[in-house]
Amino acid sequence: MATATPQIVDDVHAGPHHPSHLQHHFVSSQQQFEASKLGIWLFLMTEILLFSGLFVAYTVFRTWYPESFDAASATLDASLGGLNTIVLLASSFTVALSIHMAQRDNQRAVFINLVITVILGAAFMVIKGIEYTAKFEGGAYPGGFFDPHGHHYGHLANVPYAAQFFSVYFLMTGLHGVHVLVGMGIITWMAIRTHRGEFSSSYYTPIEITGLYWHLVDIIWIFLFPLLYLI
């Protein structure tokens, strides 16, 4: 500590208000907060690039086989997809509310909003599960496992490259679903830490960056819904 510039030592470590959450390699809470946010934004960009690989694959396959994609896309239930969009948007809203409440030092409201978010995430996965089950029963598996039968999917057997659509569908929604599950886990952890009273309006960085991650998962679904279900 003696190696640091004298006035910084005074500011941070010698003062009576040195907060317990502040790590030694940061000058101030504000600097620590901004470093964390820059870190999560960089991570979110790698996430966008990860998903962009699938979006590019979708664009290329769709350009090659527009009729096959139209026919296969028509078998998806746009109402369930739309419902899931609203569910995920609502969960984004509750996360944004929880951060607002954290800034206002209302820990009880933070906890309630985080719990609602996890419940909405679970509702999203249940609806997704209903959709997947219907597809598995109709043999609408991805790639080489594609074996459509029954009145809903049977006609796809005569559509060339329809399997390609379901490969893209399961990869995109599957990878997104994994992100939702991870997010639910982290938000549960945040709710527990809020309940323990670890956060306040002067330190809520973990909730803030968890929220940013959850919003990104929401944004990816905002694009998946029209691309897969509507057009």
Added chain:
Amino acid sequence: MAQVSRTAHEEGHHHIVPVKTLVIVFAALVCLTVLTYAASRVDLGHYNIPVALAIAIVKALLVVTFFMALKYDSPTNRLVFVMGLVFVAIFLSFTLLDMYFRGDVSNVDPETIRDMQLQEETVKARMPTAPAAPAVTDSSAGAAQTTAPHTAPAE
């Protein structure tokens, strides 16, 4: 307002997005979702895809601007976000350029190689004896994509 800015100052300039703003943004997002669903039920011809994408982009911008509060965030984070989008644009546009114009750099014909291949396929499809459509069971397998006619390199 004065209370908000004073609180923000005490906490190190963190901007607090008001609940009212959050509610309005959420309502707008739900309305846009209903709108995009309704628009997809109407046949707009070639405009269905641009309309759906435009609505999705507006929704994503609303989430980024207000829910993620990038509007009130540091310029560094905005730069990171914009650079991410730039790289996605490069990824998508160069892949599509390759798809549409592969081999055309040395092509002296007025038509692109892809157009010529598409015309060849149309002609083949009209001939009753030609194996126009690939067998369905084969095409279902993943191997089909490597032998897809559009991808055949022009060289």
